[in-house]
Amino acid sequence: MSRRQRIVLLVLLSASFTLAVDFSILNVALPDIGAGVGLGLANLQWVATVFALCAAGFTLLFGRIGDLFGRRRVFLGGMALLGVASLVGGLAGSPEWLLAARAAQGLATAAVTPTAISLLTTSFPSGPLRDRALGLNGALMAAGFTTGAILGGVLTDQLSWRWAFFINVPVAAVVLVVTPLVLTESRPSQRPRLDVLGALTVTLGLLAIVYGLTRASEESWGDSQVLAALLGGLVLLAAFWLVESRVAAPLVPVPILRRRSIAWGNAAGLLAFATETSLVFLLTLYMQKVLGFSPLSAGLSFAVLGLGTVLGGMLAPKIIGRIGTKRTLMLGFAVQTAATLPLVLLGSGTAWMALLLVATFAGGVANLVAIVGFMVTATSGLPDEEQGLAGGLATMSQQIGITMGIPIMSTIVAARVHALGGTETEHTVLSGVGLAIFVNALVCLGAGVLVAVFLRRAGAEPAGETASA
Known part of the structure; x- marks a missing residue:
């Protein structure tokens, strides 16, 4: 990797990590935010909802706009919007300004994430270097979700919830200054109509x-x-x-959607994000409702998961180089299933935390191996002019997976609690969480089976095989 490529990687990873942190950094601080701007308890969820709506809804559009009008331009515009929105959010004194800032942060995520992926894939040739770059990107994005929960608790406790917004401003400023120096614009010579x-x-x-x-x-x-x-x-x-x-x-040529690497690669990515993020939600319920942990203590407990995701991102490119993307995805889901199943046994004593920490570490490693396998699969075998589209599709799968996992698992927990009398007690919550974790493990297993049956061996396979339609 050349010096310039290292700087490009650092800039793009910094942006991706910051946006991943943004997704979860406010969750722990929601009660303080509500008190600070006068947002009632019933409406607190909109702080997360407006972000998710904009991040998922506009990602495919911005990914394609980057292909047509310039990825660097869209990337820089997104980072500028992130900086301004974060400053406005930190200074907000009313619910309207706070929610508007959160929506703008979601739009910034929709603009930056797919263009960052496409800039990364076009800056590194297909093969080990690109796999390594995608592995680091996936590791830092997954670690960012965990870091956000921890950082949000620390900033809220020690300073103010407003610093959960302000922390993005200097990062955005540095990226805006450095990006034009190291990244060249990439767009087609003939611009088609949108x-x-x-x-x-x-x-x-x-x-x-x-x-x-x-x-x-x-x-x-x-x-x-x-x-x-x-x-x-x-x-x-x-x-x-x-x-x-x-x-x-x-906007999305139908033949691309018919490619097995695109269709089933993105399906695998959606399930990878849905299972792990919903598992974090379930374990948060377990630690707070059953073990009585504070939000900050529960957040800090996921530091082990964060370490596992970083390790998984580092190992994934080496595994892909040895066994190919399809087998890497299968291996990742198999190990994630094996790591998730023992969590069904969790009981009401703090001694069970040892099992939780070991299992989440192993599951974090496996989940990132699967995620990097998905990213390589979903962006390989396409020309440079369609990398923004590929990044947009991958980001869309990620955002929808993150969004859909929690409500599904939450419904399972609620149904179990209702079946046991409807009262939230230590016993009923533990039973509901256990059932939802079991379903989560089955989804992981099903994802591995889908990959095994439907995904053809793609371009990152050894022995120089090319991507199949």
Whole structure:
């Protein structure tokens, strides 16, 4: 790796890590935020919801805009928006300004994440160097989710929740100064027209799906707004597919969606993110509701998981080099299943924390191995001019996976508690968490089986095999 490539990697990883931290840094601080700006308890979830809506809904659009109009330009615009939105959020004195800042941070994530991935894949040739760069990117993004929970608790306890916003400002400023010095613009010589109808249908469809999933975790799956949002989202995505098959310059060319490496690679990524983020939610419930941990103590307990994700990101490129991406994905899901299943045995004493820490460390390693395998699969075998699209699809899978896992697992816990009498006690919560963890492990196993059956051996396979359609 050349000196310039190291600087490029440092800039892009800094941006990705910061955005990953942003996703979770405010969760622990929500009660303090509500008190600080006058946001009622019933509306606190919107601090996370508006971020998730914008981050997931607009990521595919911004990824493609980067392909057409310049990835560096979109990346820089996203980082500038992140800096301004974080400053506004830190200074906010009313719910309206806070939620507007959070929505802008979500838009910044939708702009920066796919363009950062495409800039990374176009800066490193396909092979070991790109696999290593994607491994580090995946490790730091996953570690960022954990770091956000810990950092949010520390900043809120020692300074103020406002520093959870302010901390992004200097990072954004440094990235904005360094990026033009090390990254060149990349865009096609002939710029096609933007598929406006396709952009509208896919963006509104994703917004509806994410809103429905988020509301389901707050209300119930039978809620009329949940059903309407999910149904409307599916209809809009079906309309998007029809539009893409008919327009001259589609936002997402249908042949790309038919590629097994794209379709099943992204399905694997969605399940990888859904299982691990929802497991963190379940274990947070366990530590706070069953063991009586404080939010900060529960957050610090996930430091071991963060270390596992970093190790997994470092190991994944070596594993891919030895056994190829398909077997790497299968191995990652198999080990993640084996690490998740023992957590079903968790009991009501703090002695069970030893099992939790060991299992989450092993599961974190395995999950990152699967995530890096997904990223390599989903971005390989495509020309440079479609890397923004590939990054957008991968980011979309990531964001939807993060969003859908928690409401599904939350529903399982709630149904179990209801079946045991409806009262949240140590026993009923523990039983509900145990059942949801078992389902989580089954999903991991199912993801591995799907990869084994449907994913063809892709371009990162040894012996020089090429990507298959």
